[in-house]
């Protein structure tokens with residue numbers, strides 16, 4: 001697993017990025033609580049390597065994800081030198097204010113929680129919360145992010161969200177250095193492919209979030225029937241069960257195929273895996289390196305592309 005350059009930026013990142021949405025404690029989304037101690041020991045383990053890319057946001061766990069990263073960094077004497085830490089700007093919880101002023105306040109909050117004076121990479125988070133026109137309007141969030149980049153508060157800016165047509169519209173502004181799509185390039189949904197192609201053509205770093213669809217493709221469709229944080233349809237779960245049968249017969253965990261499906265796509269700079277326990281680091285390395293013969297991929301791939309829109313967004 002060699003490190004990769006993030007688009008045209010100077011950032012070099014590990015192909016696995018550590019996602020910290022579960023680690024902020026987000027029981028409504030993941031179904032369990034995560035204590036501060038557990039989160040900090042997970043982060044301390046992450047700092048030991050080999051993953052050198054961490055993803056958070058202003059809103060994960062109501063700010064708890066960033067706060068915990070800040071605490072772990074303080075304990076460790078700062079962010080390890082080779083680690084890239086990305087965060088995102090968000091409206092206040094329960095608010096839809098995504099004005100330029102709110103973006104600047106969100107960045108201030110992130111800097112304070114993380115104990116930093118500049119941020120390497122900041123994404124406009126879930127821009128589907130507002131219209132594209134409001135997103136690019138004068139006094140709006142994109143203008144504010146560009147201003148912060150011009151001032152040197154932020155090194156690079158990105159956009160991170162769901163609907164692919166909207167994400168394509170944002171890339172068409174040519175303002176962004178990186179893009180996150182989530183739950184849309186996995187074993188059950190490849191609807192992000194046009195965005196992957198577009199980002200590659202523009203030199204924008206493409207980052208693929210949620211290779212396990214938020215849990216189903218690691219915990220199994222019966223233990224975790226949700227995909228993309230909502231109940232999955234029976235057809236999607238059946239497709240995953242069929243893949244599981246092929247993989248189990250070959251002695252391969254479903255999660256190994258789910259993770260490698262993203263890792264082996266060369267136009268994806270990094271794949272964000274959410275994790276909230278220290279042992280996930282070793283487990284993720286093992287899953288990333290699990291040998292999967294070509295004949296197994298040949299059986300899995302037709303199941304993966306059947307019914308491309310496996311979930312409704």
Ligand SMILES: NC(=O)c1ccc[n+]([C@@H]2O[C@H](COP(=O)([O-])OP(=O)(O)OC[C@H]3O[C@@H](n4cnc5c(N)ncnc54)[C@H](OP(=O)(O)O)[C@@H]3O)[C@@H](O)[C@H]2O)c1
Nearest residue numbers: 019020021022160182209210212213214272273274275276
């Ligand atoms: N709009 C956006 O920008 C956006 C949207 C979605 C996601 N993201 C980013 O992408 C990251 C990934 O998404 P996600 O966390 O929702 O989904 P995910 O990576 O598909 O799945 C995370 C879930 O898988 C579990 N898991 C991970 N490795 C495991 C293993 N080896 N064995 C068993 N369970 C394992 C985690 O459990 P534990 O908690 O127990 O480790 C967690 O419940 C997020 O954390 C976030 O940083 C961004």
